[in-house]
Amino acid sequence: MTLSIWRYAHLALAIMSSLFLLILSVTGVILAIDAVNEKVPAYRVKNFESLNVAQSVSALRKVYPEIIEVSVDHNQFVSVDALDEEGNTVKAYIDPLSGQILGSFKTKSQFIQWVTALHRSLFLKETGRIIVGVVSFLLLLITFTGTILILKRQQGIRHFFAKIQKDFFSQYFHVISGRLLLIPVFIISLTGTYLFLVNVNLLGKEGRQTVSKNKYNDKSGQKVEDFEIFKQTKLSKVEKIEFPFDSEDPEEVYVLKLRDRMLSVNQTDGSIQEETKYPSTVILEKLSLDLHTGRTNVLWAIILGIASLNIVFFMYTGFVITFKRSRTRVKNKYKADEAEIVILFGSENGSTLFFANQIHKQLLADGKTSFLAEMNQYQRYSKARHILVFASTYGLGDAPSNAGNFERLIEKYPQDHTVRFSVIGFGSTSYPDFCSYAVYTDQLLDKQSWASRFLPLHTVNDKSLEEFVSWVHHWSEKSLMALATAPAVYSFKAEGLRQLQVVERTQLSGDNTTFKILLKPSSKIKFKSGDLLAIYPANNNRERFYSIGESNGLIQLVVKLYPNGFGSGFLYQLEKGQCIQARVMFNPHFHFPEKAPAIAMIANGTGIAPFLGMILSNSRKKPVHLYAGFRYDNELTQDYRRFAEKSISQQQLKSFKLAFSREEQRQYVMDLIQQDAGFFLDLLRKEGVIMICGSLNMQKDVERVLEQLSLEQNDRPLSYYKDRNQILTDCY
Ligand SMILES: Cc1cc2nc3c(=O)[nH]c(=O)nc-3n(C[C@H](O)[C@H](O)[C@H](O)COP(=O)(O)O)c2cc1C
Numbered sequence: 001m002t003l004s005i006w007r008y009a010h011l012a013l014a015i016m017s018s019l020f021l022l023i024l025s026v027t028g029v030i031l032a033i034d035a036v037n038e039k040v041p042a043y044r045v046k047n048f049e050s051l052n053v054a055q056s057v058s059a060l061r062k063v064y065p066e067i068i069e070v071s072v073d074h075n076q077f078v079s080v081d082a083l084d085e086e087g088n089t090v091k092a093y094i095d096p097l098s099g100q101i102l103g104s105f106k107t108k109s110q111f112i113q114w115v116t117a118l119h120r121s122l123f124l125k126e127t128g129r130i131i132v133g134v135v136s137f138l139l140l141l142i143t144f145t146g147t148i149l150i151l152k153r154q155q156g157i158r159h160f161f162a163k164i165q166k167d168f169f170s171q172y173f174h175v176i177s178g179r180l181l182l183i184p185v186f187i188i189s190l191t192g193t194y195l196f197l198v199n200v201n202l203l204g205k206e207g208r209q210t211v212s213k214n215k216y217n218d219k220s221g222q223k224v225e226d227f228e229i230f231k232q233t234k235l236s237k238v239e240k241i242e243f244p245f246d247s248e249d250p251e252e253v254y255v256l257k258l259r260d261r262m263l264s265v266n267q268t269d270g271s272i273q274e275e276t277k278y279p280s281t282v283i284l285e286k287l288s289l290d291l292h293t294g295r296t297n298v299l300w301a302i303i304l305g306i307a308s309l310n311i312v313f314f315m316y317t318g319f320v321i322t323f324k325r326s327r328t329r330v331k332n333k334y335k336a337d338e339a340e341i342v343i344l345f346g347s348e349n350g351s352t353l354f355f356a357n358q359i360h361k362q363l364l365a366d367g368k369t370s371f372l373a374e375m376n377q378y379q380r381y382s383k384a385r386h387i388l389v390f391a392s393t394y395g396l397g398d399a400p401s402n403a404g405n406f407e408r409l410i411e412k413y414p415q416d417h418t419v420r421f422s423v424i425g426f427g428s429t430s431y432p433d434f435c436s437y438a439v440y441t442d443q444l445l446d447k448q449s450w451a452s453r454f455l456p457l458h459t460v461n462d463k464s465l466e467e468f469v470s471w472v473h474h475w476s477e478k479s480l481m482a483l484a485t486a487p488a489v490y491s492f493k494a495e496g497l498r499q500l501q502v503v504e505r506t507q508l509s510g511d512n513t514t515f516k517i518l519l520k521p522s523s524k525i526k527f528k529s530g531d532l533l534a535i536y537p538a539n540n541n542r543e544r545f546y547s548i549g550e551s552n553g554l555i556q557l558v559v560k561l562y563p564n565g566f567g568s569g570f571l572y573q574l575e576k577g578q579c580i581q582a583r584v585m586f587n588p589h590f591h592f593p594e595k596a597p598a599i600a601m602i603a604n605g606t607g608i609a610p611f612l613g614m615i616l617s618n619s620r621k622k623p624v625h626l627y628a629g630f631r632y633d634n635e636l637t638q639d640y641r642r643f644a645e646k647s648i649s650q651q652q653l654k655s656f657k658l659a660f661s662r663e664e665q666r667q668y669v670m671d672l673i674q675q676d677a678g679f680f681l682d683l684l685r686k687e688g689v690i691m692i693c694g695s696l697n698m699q700k701d702v703e704r705v706l707e708q709l710s711l712e713q714n715d716r717p718l719s720y721y722k723d724r725n726q727i728l729t730d731c732y
Contacts, residue, residue: 003152003401010145014318017138020122020131025311027119028188032305034112035294039301043077043093043102053238053256054230056096061224063099064090067243072235074295079105096235126200133196139189139311146178155395165430167349170320177310184307191288198285227270229256229263259286325350328357330372333364337382339371341481342419346375346391346403346437351463351492352426356390358490359472362483365544365566375403375441378410384419386454386479391441392426397433403441410444420454421445424471428462435459454478465490469589473729480696482732484545486532486587495583497536498525502574503554508561512634514606517571519555522579529613530590530730533557534583537570544570545585547606547693547730549613555584558609590730596689598622598654600680602669602702604629607694607731612643618652625655625679629669629698631662669698670705677709684721685714692729699731 014021045051056078060067064082071079078096083089093102108116121128153175154160161179166172197203224230237258244252244267253273254265260283264274294301328350336342341363345356356372363370369383375391394400423445425438442457455478458471465487472490476483488495500519508515519533529550534543544567549556561568574580592614593599599622601611608628618624626644630637637658644656657676659667673680683690690706692699706727707718721727 003149006145006148006152010142010149011318011322013138013142013145014315017135017142018315020135021139021311022315023122024119024132024135025308025315027115028308028311029305030115031112031119032294032301032308034108034115035301036298036305038295039075039298041103044075045078045095045097048076048078048096049234049236051096051235052231053233053235053241054225054227056235057230057241057254058223058225059097060094060099069243070096070238070241072238072240074290076236076296077102078235129196129199133193133200136189136192136196139185140193143182143186143189147182150175150179150182153395165428167428168324170317170324171349174314174317174321177313181307181310184303185311187291188304188307191292194284194288195292198281198288203281222269224270227265229265229270229272233258259283321349328353330357332371332373334369334371336371336373336379339369339381340383341368341370341386341388342381342384343370343372343388343390344375344378344406345372346389346400346406346441347426348392348394348400348402352390352392352400354492355424355426355460355463355468355490356388359388359483361543363481365542366482368481375399375406376409378406378413380413380415381419382416384415387419387421387445387451388475389421389423389438389441389445390426391423391435391438393431393433393435393437397431397436397440399437403437406441407444410448414448415450418450418452421451422453422455422471422475423457424468425457425459426463427459430462434461463492477696477699477729477731480700482696484532484585484732485589485730486545486585487589488585488587489532489534489545495585497581497583498523499579500555500582502576502578502580504576505572505574508572509635511632512636514558514560514636515572517557517559517574518551519557519580519582520553521555525584527555527584527586528591529617530592530610531587532585534585535567535570536581537566539581542566543583545732546571547610548584549609549611549616551613551616556609556613558606558612560606587730590691590693590728592618593689593691593725593728594620594622596622596726597686598625598683598688600625600627600683600688600690602627602673602690602692602694602698604669604694604698607692607698608640610693610730611691612640615643615647615653618647621651623654624652625657626653627657627659627669627672627676629659629661629667629672629694631660633658633660633663668701670701673702673705673709677713680706681709681713684710684726687724687726689725690721690727692727692731694731696731699729703727 056070060070060080064080064084066083068081073079077093079091079093081091090101092104094100095102117123120132122131124131151157151160154162164172164175233256238256239259240257242255244254246252247267250266250268252267254267256263256265260278262276263272265271266273290296294304343356343360345353347353360370360372375389391403392400399406423438423442425435427435427438438457438459445451446453455474460467460471468490469485469487472483473485476485499522501522503518503520505517506515527548527550529548531548532545533548533555534545536543546557546559546567549558557571559568559571561572590610601624603611611626615624615626628640644653647653648656657672659669659672661668680690692702703718710716710718710721718727
């Protein structure tokens with residue numbers, strides 16, 4: 001059976017029994033503590049194991065003139081029901097050799113009685129007992145399916161106890177404690193089921209009873225201490241000894257109740273008159289009760305308590321695992337044969353799907369036709385230009401369960417046109433076969449005649465956001481499709497929603513289609529220029545990102561209004577005083593580089609937003625040079641000029657250069673860079689930083705110019721400076 005069937009069976013059983021299981025395990029913990037507590041008074045005598053019935057009976061007979069019965073309970077405490085010399089009734093725990101009273105009987109507290117009833121029948125009498133029985137049986141099945149899941153995970157019985165890598169806490173704990181407490185939980189559920197079957201008479205207590213009768217022997221007048229059967233029987237094997245009512249009447253007998261049988265012993269000669277063997281169901285019932293309650297052994301009671309407590313944690317961690325696995329729902333806006341970008345994921349526990357979905361959602365938001373599916377759903381994609389494969393690795397470098405058929409499908413459905421492919425592997429270096437399924441998939445695609453490599457295989461260790469974002473950067477820059485590169489966008493723990501109030505929003509005018517909006521957080525939030533703001537225009541999970549410029553503790557966005565723009569339209573209709581819900585996404589890669597000796601900022605369009613904030617907060621007066629490109633010289637750019645003049649006078653900005661692409665003297669930021677080539681080369685040589693924010697096309701052109709200059713005059717490719725974090729980009 002495939003992994004997923006076992007997994008679904010395990011989950012379905014857990015869901016069905018969860019509420020009752022919770023009650024049973026919590027009450028089970030309490031009863032286990034009670035079982036340990038019970039043994040605390042310690043009425044068990046030291047040499048108990050070596051005592052036999054003959055020793056005890058003869059001794060007690062000397063102390064108590066009349067004995068009704070002597071009992072040995074599951075704690076191995078001996079008690080007597082007798083009359084003493086003065087004719088007083090004695091019902092107490094005693095020393096079986098001296099008859100000395102050790103303690104009086106204690107009845108269970110009201111609370112324990114209440115817990116016991118809840119544990120046995122949920123206060124629902126017969127119905128409750130049936131529910132408890134069924135839940136015990138379900139727990140048995142859960143233990144079984146869980147064992148199979150561990151076996152599959154560990155690749156067979158040989159590695160059953162091999163090291164478990166920590167993926168995330170709940171999963172680690174679930175597997176580790178599952179493996180450790182497998183046997184106690186199995187015993188709890190098996191014995192619970194058995195007791196239920198006996199209880200509802202499904203097994204029948206009567207069974208077979210072998211009865212044998214002996215005649216009197218010829219040793220009448222023997223003393224009790226010489227009775228062979230009494231000498232042979234250890235007190236520890238006894239449950240009860242009923243004494244003859246009349247010591248003179250030879251017809252009256254001792255009744256010796258042992259765990260597995262009952263003997264009638266002649267009181268004059270010690271012969272066995274009758275032996276009744278209990279049916280195996282009764283013996284098994286007692287054994288089940290001992291094992292289920294831990295009443296006979298403190299250590300076992302403690303183990304049972306831990307196992308019961310663990311069932312509660314099992315339930316919690318199991319549901320966390322399930323939640324994680326299913327938290328991302330695949331939603332497609334386009335059909336497989338309409339999509340230009342096809343994202344395939346191979347994910348077992350959902351994190352790879354989460355990453356894939358974050359990319360999918362952004363592409364859709366950007367108007368791209370993206371399609372997201374499991375690797376096992378691979379088919380022909382008639383319009384695909386890009387296939388992105390997000391593949392995790394499991395087992396010994398194997399495919400996750402929803403990618404097992406990928407290889408077969410690839411052979412079966414060759415694409416009929418060239419499609420560019422990129423593979424991102426998710427794995428962990430703590431496994432010997434790091435990302436090997438992704439490596440395999442990458443090679444598999446590389447072999448296909450229709451597939452053309454777009455990027456080299458990229459691997460991500462332990463879901464590292466840094467490593468993933470690095471791939472996002474590369475793919476976005478090369479494909480010119482905008483994707484957010486703030487790690488927070490791909491974090492599993494979403495930042496909390498914050499309320500922001502509109503403080504100011506500028507108007508559009510003439511050929512200026514860009515507006516500024518200032519937002520005030522209603523509670524204290526930490527943010528810096530370069531972070532992102534995620535807004536939710538439709539109050540659902542469709543989000544839009546904007547670069548933040550910090551302006552005196554306020555969030556300043558510079559937004560271009562698009563016709564029917566989902567995000568920009570929403571922001572433009574906001575009035576002063578209105579409030580919105582948004583999330584601040586930390587983007588440490590694009591913060592002001594405090595340690596750099598000098599900084600050049602290159603922007604086009606709305607990409608200027610974070611730079612305005614960074615300049616405003618340049619209190620240490622670092623030399624900052626701003627280069628910005630716009631289409632027209634209009635009211636907005638006049639505003640930027642005024643801002644720059646003020647900043648230059650306050651030494652927060654060193655220089656400001658503008659290029660206009662639709663004015664008389666057509667210029668782009670690249671031209672400004674060419675003009676100041678010497679400055680840029682010197683900046684790079686002296687460990688200065690170049691920050692680029694704006695369109696991906698502009699970034700590509702700027703990098704091309706810088707690459708050429710650097711190769712010619714600094715003898716180094718631009719990647720040399722990129723690797724040293726001297727080129728920081730945030731483009732869309
Ligand atoms: C049982 C198990 C086996 C794994 N085996 C490997 C492996 O062989 N190689 C590897 O690189 N990662 C291995 N991993 C790590 C996962 O591939 C990695 O955590 C991945 O990010 C999980 O993605 P998912 O949440 O989408 O399933 C294993 C993880 C688990 C839980």
